[in-house]
Amino acid sequence: MNRWTIGAVAAVTLALPPLLPERHLATFVLLLLAATVTVGVSLLMGYAGQVSLGQASFYAIGAYAAALPAVHGVPTLLGLALAPVAAAVAAVLLGAPLLRLRGHHLAFATLAVQLILLSLLAQADWAGGAIGLQGVPRLTIVGVELRDVGYAYTAWLVLAAALLIARNVVDSRPGRALRAAATSETAAAASGVAVGRHRLAVFTLSAAMAGLAGGVYAFYLGYLSPGSFPVLLSIEFVVMAVVGGLGTIAGPVVGATVIVLLVQLLNTLGTLPGMPDYAPSVLSYAVYAVLLIVCVLYLPRGLAPALRLRRTADPNA
Template sequence: MLVAAIAVPPLLSRSQLAVFILLGVAATVTVGVSLLMGYAGQVTLGQAAFLAIGAYTAGLLAVHGVPTLLGLALAPLVAALAAALIGAPLLRLRGHHLAFATLAVQLILLSLLSQGDWAGGAIGLQGIPRLSVGGHELAGDVGYAYLAWGALVLVMLITANLVASRSGRGLRALATGEIAAAASGVPVGRYRLTVFALSAAFAGLAGGIYAYYVGYLAPGSFPVLLSIEYVVMAVVGGLGTTFGPVLGATAVVLLVQVLNHLGTQPGMPGYAPAVLSYAVYALVLVLVVLYLPRGVVPALTSWRKGR
C-alpha cells in the first residue's frame, strides 16, 4: 500500500488527486470506526465530530501563529482528550442509546462552532496557512497525497500492532461478549474508553490534514451525513479488519463522486445529491448486512480459504 501511495499521485490529474487525498483522509477516520465497532462493539454516529475537533484545533492554532507541524501533532491529542472526557459518562450507554448520544455530541459541537465567533461562526474559519515542515511549505497536492496516505499507513500499523498485542486479545474477547471478557479479567470499561479515544485520535489526525489541505473550515464541512458515511465504509469493508476500512472507503468515496455527478446533471433538483446519497447508503447497508454480514474483506478471505 505504501509503494502504491508513493507511485500513484504523480500519475493523477488535479481533480483525481483531490479525490485521492480525501480518500486517504476518509480511510484514516474509517480505520478508527472499524476498530471501535469491530472490537469494542460500540456504534458511533458522531465520528465526524472528532474530525472537526482535530481540524479546528490545527486551523485555530495555525491562524494564531502556532507552527503548523505542532498544530498537526496536537490535533489527534486534543481529539483523544475530548473523546476521553466525553466517553467517560457516554460509554455507560449501550446499543442505539450510545449511537444517538454520539450523534447528539456532533450536533452540539456543530451548534457551538456555528455560534462561536472564535471559530469563525457560520461563515467559517478562513486563512488557514499551508503546512510547513522545516521552513518548507507543503504547497502541492502531491505532497498532501503523500501526507494523507502516510497517515493512513501509520494508523493501520498502529491498529495491526494493537490487535496483535496482549491488549488486542482482550479486545477480541470484548468483541465476543462483555460479560465473558469481564469474567476473564479484561478491564472492559478501560478498554472501551481507550479504543474510543484512539479512534478519535485517528479522526483528529485526519482532521488536521484536512484543515491544512483545504485552508478553510466551516460547520457545514462536517455534516451528520459524513458520520453515516464512515459507518457505511466500515461495515462495507469489514468491521475489525485492517484493510477493510480502506476498501470500504474507496468504494463509498467513488460512489459519492458518481452520485454527485448524477445529482448535478441538468434538470435535477438542488437537493438531488443529498437524497441520492441517503438512499444509496441505506441500500448499500441493507445489501451488505443481508449478503455480506461480515463485510467484503472477511467474505473474500473466507472464499479464498474455501477454494
Template sequence: MAAALLALLTLLAPLALTDAQLTIYVLMGLYAVVVIGLSLLMGYAGQVSLGQGAFFAIGGYAAALLTVRLGLQPVLSLAVATAGTAVLAGLVGLPLLRLRGHYLAFATLAFQLIVLSVIGEARGLTGGDTGLTGIPTLSIGSLSLAGRYRSFAFAYVAWVLVAGTLLLSSNLVRSRPGRGLRALATSEVGALASGVAVGRSKLQVFSFSAALAGMAGGVFAFFVGYIAPGTFPILLSVEFLVMAAVGGMGSILGSLVGTVVIYLVVQALQTVGTASGMPLQAPVIFSYAVYGLVLVGILLLLPEGLVPAAGRWLGRAGRHETRASALALGADGPETRVSAGDRPEE
C-alpha cells in the same frame, strides 16, 4: 506480497492523477484514517458510534484555530489538535460509554450536534456559520506544502498517515490488549471473567479512534484552507459508518477497501447529480440513497463485510482445490494402492 503491491500502487498512483483526482485521492486517504479508527471501535471493542464526524471537526478546528489565532506552526498545531481530541474523547467517553448499543449510537450522534452548534455560535472564535478562512497550508519549519505540487505533496502525506495507521492498528489487534478487545466485542461478561479491564479498554479505544479522526481532520483543514459547520454534516458520520460496514467491521484492511469503494461510488453519483438538468438537491439525495441501500444490502447479504467475505470465499475455494487434487492423485495412482488379494497374510 499483497501488502507490498498495495504500497507500490499507493506510491505510484499520484504520478498518474490530475489535480482534481489528487484532491479525491487525498480526501480518500484522510477518510480511511478515520474509518480504521471507527472499525477498531466498533469491530473490536463492540461500541457503536455515530459521532466520528464530530472528532473530525474538532481536530480540524483545533488545528486551524491554533495556527490562525495563536500563530503556532501548522505541524505543531496538528500534534496538539490530535492529542487534544484524544483527551476530549476520554472525558466525553466517561459518561457515554456507560451506554450500550443504539443508546450509545444516539448519544454520540447528539454529541456531534452539540459540537456543530457550539462551533456555529462561537462566531468571534470560529467564524460561526460563515466559516473560518485564511487557514495556511501544512508546513514543517521552512518546508511548506504549497505551490504547483501542493496536491501532490498532500497525497503522500495523507497516504503515509494511512500506512502508519494501518501498521499501528494491525500491531494493536495482534497484541494482548487487542485480544482483550476481541473478547470485549464478543461478550463483556466473558471479557470481565478473562481479566479484561472493560471500562478502561473501551475508553482507550474510544480515545484512540477519536485521535485518528482528529489528526485526519487537522490535515483536512490545512488542505482545504476553509472550514465551516456545514463542512462536517451528520451525513459525514453516516458515511464513515457505511465505509466501515462495507469493508468489514473489525477488518483493518477492510476499512481501507470500504473507504475506497464507497468514496468512489459517491463521487460518481455526485458527478451525475451535478449534471445539467438535475435538481439542486440531487447530489445529497443520491448520497443518502447510496448509504441507505448499501448499508441494508451489506447487512442482509454480507454482514461480515467485503474483505472477510472474500477471505472466506478464497479459503473455501482453496479447500475445494486441495480436495480435488487429492482425489485426482488417488484416481491417477492405482499402483500405490494394495488390493485385498495382494495384502500379505498376517
C-alpha cells in the same frame, strides 16, 4: 492480506498522486483521510463492540485544533501535532460518562455530542462562527510548504500509521481483551479484563486517528465551517466500516474506497444537464441505503472478508 498484496497496494497508491489530475487528486486525498477515520471506527465497532454515530465530532475537533493556532501564527506542524491530542483529550472527557451506555443509547449519545458541537462552533466567533474559519495556512514541513501532491503523500502516511497502530493493537493482549469484551462483557470481566478501561482506551485511540486526519483536512482545504462536518459524515464513516468489514484491518480501506468512488460517480451524474439540484444528495443517500441493505443481506461480514474467503475457496482466483 499477505505481504506481497500489501506491498503491491502500497506501491500503486504511492505512484498515483503525480499522475492524477487536480480534481481526482482531491478525491484521492479525501479518500485517504476518510479511510483513516474509518480505521478508528472499525476498531471501536468491530473489536470493542461500541457504536459511535459522532466520529465526525473528533474529525472536527482535530481540524479546528490544528487550524486555530496556525491562523494565529503558531507553526503549522505544531498545530498538526495538537490535532490528535485535542481529539484524544475530548474523547477521554466524553468517553468516561458516555461509555457507561450500551447499544443504541451510546449511538444516540455520540450523535447528540456532534449536534451540540456543531451548534457551539456555529455560535463561536473565535472559531469563525457559521461563516467559517478562513485563511488557514498551508502545512509547512521543514520549511517546505506542501502542495496538492504533498498532501496526498501526507495523507498516505497518516493512513499507513493508523493501519499499523490498529494492527498492533489487534494483535496485542489488550486487543484480545477487547474482542472478549465485545463477545461477552460479563465473561470478560469475570476473567479479569478491565472492560471499561479498555473501551475508553480504544475510544480515545479512534478519536486521535480522526483528529489527526482532521488536522490534515484543515490545512489541505484552508477553510473550515460547521457545515464541513455534518451528521451525515459520521454516518458515512459507519457505512464505510460496515461495507468494508468490521473487525478487519483492510476493511476500512476497502469500504472507504468503494463509498468515496461511488459517491463521486453519482455526484457527477447528479450534476449532468437536466438533473434537479437535489439529485447529488439524494443519490448519495441512496448509495448508503442500498449498500447497507446488500451487506446486511448478502455480505454480513463485509467486502474484505468476502474477498478473502473467495481467494481461499478458489486458489486460481
